[in-house]
Amino acid sequence: xxxxxxxxxxxxxxxxxxxxxxxxxxxxxxxxxxxxxxxxxxxxxxxxxxxxxxxxxxxxxxxxxxxxxxxxxxxxxxxxxxxxxxxxxxxxxxxxxxxxxxxxxxxxxxxxx
Amino acid sequence: xxxxxxxxxxxxxxxxxxxxxxxxxxxxxxxxxxxxxxxxxxxxxxxxxxxxxxxxxxxxxxxxxxxxxxxxxxxxxxxxxxxxxxxxxxxxxxxxxxxxxxxxxxxxxxxxxx
Numbered sequence: 001x002x003x004x005x006x007x008x009x010x011x012x013x014x015x016x017x018x019x020x021x022x023x024x025x026x027x028x029x030x031x032x033x034x035x036x037x038x039x040x041x042x043x044x045x046x047x048x049x050x051x052x053x054x055x056x057x058x059x060x061x062x063x064x065x066x067x068x069x070x071x072x073x074x075x076x077x078x079x080x081x082x083x084x085x086x087x088x089x090x091x092x093x094x095x096x097x098x099x100x101x102x103x104x105x106x107x108x109x110x111x112x113x
Numbered sequence: 114x115x116x117x118x119x120x121x122x123x124x125x126x127x128x129x130x131x132x133x134x135x136x137x138x139x140x141x142x143x144x145x146x147x148x149x150x151x152x153x154x155x156x157x158x159x160x161x162x163x164x165x166x167x168x169x170x171x172x173x174x175x176x177x178x179x180x181x182x183x184x185x186x187x188x189x190x191x192x193x194x195x196x197x198x199x200x201x202x203x204x205x206x207x208x209x210x211x212x213x214x215x216x217x218x219x220x221x222x223x224x225x226x227x
Binding site: 100105 | 116117144146153154155156157158161169172204206208210214215216217218219220221
């Protein structure tokens, strides 16, 4: 079945460091891909998405490019801030109409001042 | 309210008891989802409603789990004869059917079965 594998955490960085969180997927066809973020004490929220190969999703300085050839959707940010501390989840949408998301295990990011 | 509301936020119960968890989705959202998140794991799909009907219940682990959405708005997840392995955070999400993949999640109901 469809699955998502993402980089195990936790990840600890200093403010202004470069961030990469790796995500690869296994799926039938060409699913849409997502990054969701969960800030402390809040619900999951969509960070960015890409719906087809070579699309780049971006939001709040974060970017991820849909790479069909490597089945990857790595999350990057050039300069992290303390406020980016959160748990990040990579996800894909299964095909078949129910908009069902399959999530990775999550990567906890802590950014220190 | 503006977001997805879930109650209770925390529930502690004893093994064998019956539990109900409630979800109040964003007004106007016709799609509603339940997910379960165990410690250190990502959310796992349980069931999806489109309006009042369960369009996909393939994620429900067994027949102790049941969910309803009688009027196409509020949903209740019901767990019978709870087991310690049911302990997890139960997440509800809603969406407009036209929004691919953009689910709006509540903060979850943390269930602990002693």
